[in-house]
Amino acid sequence: MANLDKFTEYIDTHAESFIKRLGEAVAIKSISSDARRRQDVIAMGHWLDNELKKLDVETELMNLGTHEMQAQTLQLPPAILGKLGNDPKKKTVLIYGHYDVQPALLSDGWNSDPFTLTVDEATGRLYGRGSTDDKGPILGWLNVLEAHKSLKLDLPVNLRFCFEGMEENGSEGLDELIQSEVAKGKDGWFHGVDCVCISDNYWLNTRQPALTYGLRGITYFSINITGPGQDLHSGAFGRTVHEPMTDLVKIMSKLVDHDGRILIPGVDEMVAPPDEEERKLYTAIDYSIADIEHAAGGQVAISSVKEDVLMGRMRYPSLSIHGIEGAFSEVGAKTVIPAKVGGKFSIRLVPPQTPDNVNPLVIAYLESEFAKLNTKNKMNVTYIHGGKPWVTDPKHWNFEAAAKAIQRVFKVTPDYTREGGSIPVTITFADSLGVNVLMLPMGRGDDGAHSTNEKLDRSNFIEGSKLLGIYLHEVAVI
Ligand SMILES: NCC(=O)N[C@@H](Cc1c[nH]cn1)C(=O)O
Ligand SMILES: [Zn+2]
Numbered sequence: 001m002a003n004l005d006k007f008t009e010y011i012d013t014h015a016e017s018f019i020k021r022l023g024e025a026v027a028i029k030s031i032s033s034d035a036r037r038r039q040d041v042i043a044m045g046h047w048l049d050n051e052l053k054k055l056d057v058e059t060e061l062m063n064l065g066t067h068e069m070q071a072q073t074l075q076l077p078p079a080i081l082g083k084l085g086n087d088p089k090k091k092t093v094l095i096y097g098h099y100d101v102q103p104a105l106l107s108d109g110w111n112s113d114p115f116t117l118t119v120d121e122a123t124g125r126l127y128g129r130g131s132t133d134d135k136g137p138i139l140g141w142l143n144v145l146e147a148h149k150s151l152k153l154d155l156p157v158n159l160r161f162c163f164e165g166m167e168e169n170g171s172e173g174l175d176e177l178i179q180s181e182v183a184k185g186k187d188g189w190f191h192g193v194d195c196v197c198i199s200d201n202y203w204l205n206t207r208q209p210a211l212t213y214g215l216r217g218i219t220y221f222s223i224n225i226t227g228p229g230q231d232l233h234s235g236a237f238g239r240t241v242h243e244p245m246t247d248l249v250k251i252m253s254k255l256v257d258h259d260g261r262i263l264i265p266g267v268d269e270m271v272a273p274p275d276e277e278e279r280k281l282y283t284a285i286d287y288s289i290a291d292i293e294h295a296a297g298g299q300v301a302i303s304s305v306k307e308d309v310l311m312g313r314m315r316y317p318s319l320s321i322h323g324i325e326g327a328f329s330e331v332g333a334k335t336v337i338p339a340k341v342g343g344k345f346s347i348r349l350v351p352p353q354t355p356d357n358v359n360p361l362v363i364a365y366l367e368s369e370f371a372k373l374n375t376k377n378k379m380n381v382t383y384i385h386g387g388k389p390w391v392t393d394p395k396h397w398n399f400e401a402a403a404k405a406i407q408r409v410f411k412v413t414p415d416y417t418r419e420g421g422s423i424p425v426t427i428t429f430a431d432s433l434g435v436n437v438l439m440l441p442m443g444r445g446d447d448g449a450h451s452t453n454e455k456l457d458r459s460n461f462i463e464g465s466k467l468l469g470i471y472l473h474e475v476a477v478i
């Protein structure tokens with residue numbers, strides 16, 4: 001393998017300009033789930049496209065059409081497909097990432113403006129929405145390209161890129177794009193891809209780099225309850241009408257138990273319990289209850305048994321309640337009966353669960369529980385989006401190359417993990433291209449993705465950029 005000292009030195013000496021570039025990306029409020037921010041998501045796509053072009057990547061902005069969201073018809077942000085290198089003697093690696101982010105408001109509890117990358121010099125942490133999910137990792141790839149271009153270092157593999165702007169909101173249009181590109185054969189953007197690498201997840205803890213060979217799927221629902229023609233005075237109407245919020249709270253309380261058990265008949269039962277052999281896998285992982293409680297920011301773990309916590313995240317389904325639309329949520333003591341409320345929840349799925357086999361159980365259960373309420377209000381259940389779980393073979397050469405790269409950069413062997421989150425496009429790549437997909441995380445388990453004060457440690461950004469580059473060199477020689 002080539003002497004990569006110059007490459008790693010370049011990454012070290014250019015750390016400040018890489019952080020500045022990450023600051024530019026974080027400043028673009030590319031929140032895909034908020035119709036008001038759609039132009040920002042599109043602007044972020046153009047920003048990224050421009051950065052790729054500066055680094056000699058041939059790109060095309062793919063128009064994914066429009067969709068309906070929040071009572072509007074919106075242009076979907078473009079998928080960016082890219083190509084760098086076409087040497088038949090080299091392997092071809094497809095890189096995926098997403099340039100959209102989750103919503104964030106200072107008033108949610110951030111200590112600094114979420115869209116201003118804020119460097120804490122004392123801890124080396126880079127705070128900002130998207131710092132770890134997924135702008136930091138995407139920019140890690142840009143850092144690798146910049147270093148190779150500036151040093152006139154030959155890239156060891158051909159690269160293909162697929163960056164999207166709707167991952168945090170159901171990846172609309174992407175599956176169809178991938179399938180149509182694959183159907184084009186040698187004229188498609190993904191022709192000749194040997195393996196896929198996705199950097200869009202986290203180490204399990206704060207100490208040990210990880211390689212991830214599984215993701216949970218997801219099925220996301222909203223339950224809307226209506227009845228009164230308008231919001232009502234609770235003094236004038238309390239105990240005289242059926243209240244939508246009361247019905248909703250009762251229904252939502254029937255979904256999951258305090259110990260995480262899903263109460264929808266048949267859902268938990270689809271997943272076989274682990275045997276002794278499998279349990280040992282979790283015993284071997286360097287993890288403790290303190291790790292989960294540190295990452296959660298409170299002493300709130302459901303179990304005090306490490307293996308159960310790990311299995312709760314990696315190999316069992318979970319149900320989470322996310323929010324209630326239409327609820328009175330301002331300061332003060334408004335005595336209102338909301339006329340219309342919508343509760344949102346999702347279930348993380350594991351094999352053999354899929355939205356197709358779980359959704360009918362969810363809908364039948366909600367309808368039967370609603371019928372028991374004897375209310376005159378009306379319930380409407382909407383499936384918002386979903387994706388299947390994914391598990392792959394971590395003994396594949398793609399994982400071996402990444403493990404060698406981790407050994408070179410961090411001088412340790414990685415943890416092998418399954419991730420609790422979902423990236424539905426992973427399975428689309430695996431199935432439609434028929435190649436191995438690797439998840440190579442950059443951030444740590446306490447980064448707070450989707451949460452307040454999301455961060456990426458400076459060392460993870462810099463060492464992580466080295467890792468991405470060295471991984472490509474290991475792929476070339478494996
Ligand atoms: N980094 C991956 C990630 O955060 N994925 C999201 C995907 C999603 C699905 N529905 C809404 N977002 C996740 O929540 O796992
Ligand atoms: Zn992500």
Ligand SMILES: [Zn+2]
Pocket residue numbers: 102133168449450
């Ligand atoms: Zn995310």
